[in-house]
Amino acid sequence: MVPGDILVDVRGVAKHYGEGETRVDALRSVDLRVHVGEVIALLGPSGSGKTTLLNVIGCILAPTAGRVELDGDAVFDGKWLRSDLRRLRLDKIGFIFQAHNLLPFLTAEENVSVVLDLAGWPSEKGRERARELLDYLEVGYRAKVKPALLSGGEAQRVAIARALANRPRIILADEPTAALDSGRAQLVMDLLRKLASEQKACIIAVTHDEKIFDRFDRLIHLRDGRLVDS
């Protein structure tokens, strides 16, 4: 690995809630580097700080201290260094949710192309890209269907297509396989690995699903807000 390969660089990141006796340290001096093509898992018991770390990397939550660099850009160093965090998320980060969180009023294709619409793509090009991704994820035949009529696996593949639509280099996934059976979970993880490799992206997933641990390059354990090993 060369330094330019680092997509996520988290150094000395801490996050606490409250003060005095009510103070809770969600993250304590966390250091984490994730490289191009890497697929890593954040593991740990409930309250260990996994989601907090995911939110910090996703620029949703400001850390109390530390420095965060995404795809070579410093985004946090004691304070946010960019004011347009949503634009940053739109351009650099793709999110995959446990409950896929597709917008119920849009079709599968529109759920994917909405990201491109927000990114300023011409609508026809956006629709083309959405169809291309859905076909690639073998769910193109459901492009005109609304999420309520999709199966769990289909919905999750549409959600992955949405996360990848704007070609982000950092993909954050929160329990991406929780709603899937074992076979489908393996398939989704294989797919994510393939996409990470093809798009020169990295994937950071919070998971409790032991059946897919072998699909990750690294397992990062968190306990009481600290990285235990990696």
Place this chain on the structure above:
Amino acid sequence: MNLAIKDIRHGLFRFVLTCLGLGLLMTVVLAMIGIYNGLVADALAVVKAPAADVWVVEAGTQGPFAEASSIPATTRDAVARMPGVAEAGAITYQTIEASHAGKTLRLYVIGFEPGRPGGPQRIAEGRGLGRSHFELVADRKTGLVPGETIRLGRDRFTVVGLVEDAMNSGGDPAVYVTLADTMTLQTTMDPAAARVQAARGDGGLRAPTVAAVIARLEPGADVALLTATVRQWKHLSALSQGEQEQLLLASVVDRARRQIGLFLGILLSVSAVMIALIIYTMTMEKLKQIATLKLIGAPDRTIVGLIVQQALILGISGLGIGLALILLVKDSFPRRVLLEPFNALVLTGIILIVCLVASGLGVRAALKVDPATALGG
């Protein structure tokens, strides 16, 4: 991609039902505005109908609409001879009940001298009074049709023409008859009552009286000078047309007008609260989706646009439904419901402002929602 339209189409049935509910509320608001306007217009219609410049009435009264007024019928000749007066006519007003086709009609009988001021300005159907007795021109709302006859007092009258929107401030439709006939109506009593009066020794002749004399002035004539001159006669008073209209609005319909105005204010407030509640609830139901949009990078303007556009579509649709419904049913109201384009325009403005203010509550909630909500715990 218009997210607001997509969301509306997704829950179209529910949205249409909401619009319909709001539309019904708007119908009530528009009905109240129409009733309010109708009340004022009806009250003024009877004053405006003779197209007079000056009203000569009994001294010490504010007649003939706000108070009873009775002046000698010969006053008309005296007024007609005054400098600046182009023409003058005596007029009487009387409310009576008459039976027709098995129903009791409450009629506002206007007596005037054909060929002189005081008669209807425009005949909608049939003709004006052609004979000096037993003909009448009726407002269409009486339900009478030309050719029909109706008994008023002891005489039977033939309907020869119809007019529109002629009624008193109480909403009783007007009928126009000759002054001679109204004098008979006023003085001719039931035979039994007349016998009682005669037995009391009260059978003497009385000089005929009218409610008012109206005058139209020559171009350039001074209304104030004429009214001042008339007031010099101790038994007479005079009002300009403007004073008569003001008097009618201030005394006769003022309380009803204020009552309806207050109710209209309450209705508008209720509508505003309802719209605010609907929009706020619609937004709160979408908080998770809004969090998702924020998380995937949607700027605030996209989220604000989603809420504000839906609020405006809801408000305008509700108003449209309300307008369509009231235009459909307004003629079924027993009293005139008068809607002017200006009213619809003002209400549209109010609804747009209410929608914008109401969506402000939703926007505030939406902008506060944490994108992390979409990720879950």
